Amino acid sequence: MVGSEHAKAALDALDGCALACGIAKAQRVLVRHLKVGKPTLSVVQYAGGRLEEVRDEAIPAIEGPEPVKAVTVQRPTIGCPSPDFGQADVRATEVLTAFLSAEQAEDWRRFNRFIMQGADTGRRYLISSRKSPSYGTFHRSLYDLDAKQPLCTHDWSVPAAEEALALRVIVGTPGWETRIREATEALA
Numbered sequence: 718m719v720g721s722e723h724a725k726a727a728l729d730a731l732d733g734c735a736l737a738c739g740i741a742k743a744q745r746v747l748v749r750h751l752k753v754g755k756p757t758l759s760v761v762q763y764a765g766g767r768l769e770e771v772r773d774e775a776i777p778a779i780e781g782p783e784p785v786k787a788v789t790v791q792r793p794t795i796g797c798p799s800p801d802f803g804q805a806d807v808r809a810t811e812v813l814t815a816f817l818s819a820e821q822a823e824d825w826r827r828f829n830r831f832i833m834q835g836a837d838t839g840r841r842y843l844i845s846s847r848k849s850p851s852y853g854t855f856h857r858s859l860y861d862l863d864a865k866q867p868l869c870t871h872d873w874s875v876p877a878a879e880e881a882l883a884l885r886v887i888v889g890t891p892g893w894e895t896r897i898r899e900a901t902e903a904l905a
Contacts (some may be wrong), residue, residue, distance in 0.1 A: 758893065759789040760886050762816060768836065786815060790883035793858075793872035809878035816885060832862070833885050835894040840864070844884045853905045859884050859897075862872040867899040875895070 742838035752860055761840035771787070814822040821831035829849035833842050841862040858880055873879045887893045 726855050736837075736862075739885055756792045756878070757789050758792055758883070758886060758890070760787070762786045762788075766818065766889075768886065770890050770892065788812065788816065788886065790869060790879070791872060792887070793870045793880060793883050809876040809882065813878045813882040813885070814861050816882060818845065825878075827843070829877070829883075831881075833888050834848035836889050836891045837894040837897060840894075842884075842888050844881050847871075848877050859888070868897065870897060870901055 726853060760768045761771060762768050777784075788895060810825075814825060817825060817831060821833070824831040825846075829846035831843055833843055834840070843860040843862055845858055845860065847858060857869065857871070859868040859870055860866070870884070872883060875883075887897050
């Protein structure tokens with residue numbers, strides 16, 4: 718959600734534009750307006766799909782020929798309770814698919830779900846949209862296919878694609894897969 722109408726207008730003006738400033742400066746400015754007072758996770762993605770967490774506004778060295786992407790997502794709520802989104806869902810889907818492999822993006826387009834390998838354990842996770850028929854089967858947006866168990870985590874305050882992006886980033890970032898597993902296991 719956009720923190721103010723001014724921020725929304727600024728973002729609309731930037732749609733499709735390249736920023737002249739670096740990722741670190743853009744991240745500091747945009748997150749203040751887009752994720753006001755909410756816990757976030759920031760990562761950069763290198764060619765090949767490797768994610769690296771950005772901590773304390775310190776962007777990892779991004780030198781060399783590797784193209785990179787960067788994103789800051791709101792961390793999902795641990796636990797369980799549905800808004801309607803429209804255009805925000807379209808934009809969230811565009812950002813999500815930029816962080817997926819071609820196969821994952823096709824699965825998302827066709828089925829509103831994709832499989833992601835955990836960065837820490839190598840386990841396979843099914844990340845489903847709450848709009849997907851598989852959500853009814855697996856009962857959660859994040860399902861451990863190897864252990865055959867759902868993980869109780871969600872964020873229904875954002876579009877389904879943004880929630881899926883947050884889960885993809887968390888599961889794929891070293892250290893964060895373990896954190897989400899420990900937090901959800903503590904609820905059991």
